[in-house]
Structure formats: structure tokens, C-alpha cells
Amino acid sequence: MALSRKLMMDGEQTVATTRTHVKVLFVPLVILLAVAFAGGFLAAQVGNSGDGYVRWVIIGIAVVLVLWGSVLPFVRWFLWTYTLTNKRIVEQKGILTREGRVIPLSRINDVSFEKNLNDRILGCGT
Numbered sequence: 176m177a178l179s180r181k182l183m184m185d186g187e188q189t190v191a192t193t194r195t196h197v198k199v200l201f202v203p204l205v206i207l208l209a210v211a212f213a214g215g216f217l218a219a220q221v222g223n224s225g226d227g228y229v230r231w232v233i234i235g236i237a238v239v240l241v242l243w244g245s246v247l248p249f250v251r252w253f254l255w256t257y258t259l260t261n262k263r264i265v266e267q268k269g270i271l272t273r274e275g276r277v278i279p280l281s282r283i284n285d286v287s288f289e290k291n292l293n294d295r296i297l298g299c300g301t
Contacts, residue, residue: 178258178265190259196299199252206244210237 177192214237221229255268264283266276290300 177256178260178267182265183260184262187260187262190261192256192258194252194256196294196297197252198293198297198299200249203245203248207241210240210244213237214240 178189183189214233218230218233218237221233223230250270251268254270256266258265258267261280263280264278268274288300294300
């Protein structure tokens, strides 16, 4: 989500809008695949025994785990943006309650970074 026009100052132009690297979604993807596999396997093993109550409990638990472990992290990642303009850096996050941080470019006097081997291989920060 780009910075809204009503939040921009006079003469301000957006240079770039970005998010953290997509690598932060690796663990939620693994959770999604593991829960889908385990839930499907367990639901198939239970079959239609009884009135099917156990199967629906397994499916319900799987849905809650997927929402909590995969969907929520994706939504959080998608809605957390950094916008660089010609006058400031703006960090925005949240959907129901929007939070933000604004740093004027004139206040920045030092930039530091750290890139480990995984970050360099994946091209993070480029």
C-alpha cells in the first residue's frame, strides 16, 4: 500500500514503496504445507468413523493453525510498508488500527546495515 496522497506534503513525491524481504514468509509457508499434509492425512485416516465428528475437529484445528501460522503472518507482512519520498521515510503498518513512523531525511545522519550469508544469497537489501 503506497503512501496516500492526503498524507503527503506539498511538493513531496514518492521515490519507492517497499516491504521486508519475502524470505520472512518461508516459515509460514512451511507451516501451511505441514498443517495441510498432516490435517489431510489424519482426516483420511479417521475416515467416516462414527458421525464424522472427529474429522471435523481435525479440519477445524487445521484451519485455526493455518490462519494463525500462515495467513496472519502474510497479512502482517503485506500491510507493513516502507515509503521513501524526496523529503522523508514513512513506515506504516496495520489495517484496523494504522500505525506509522515518519523520519525526515534531514534528521538522518548515519546508516548501518548487516547482511549475513543467507541475505546475500537471496539478494535481500538490494
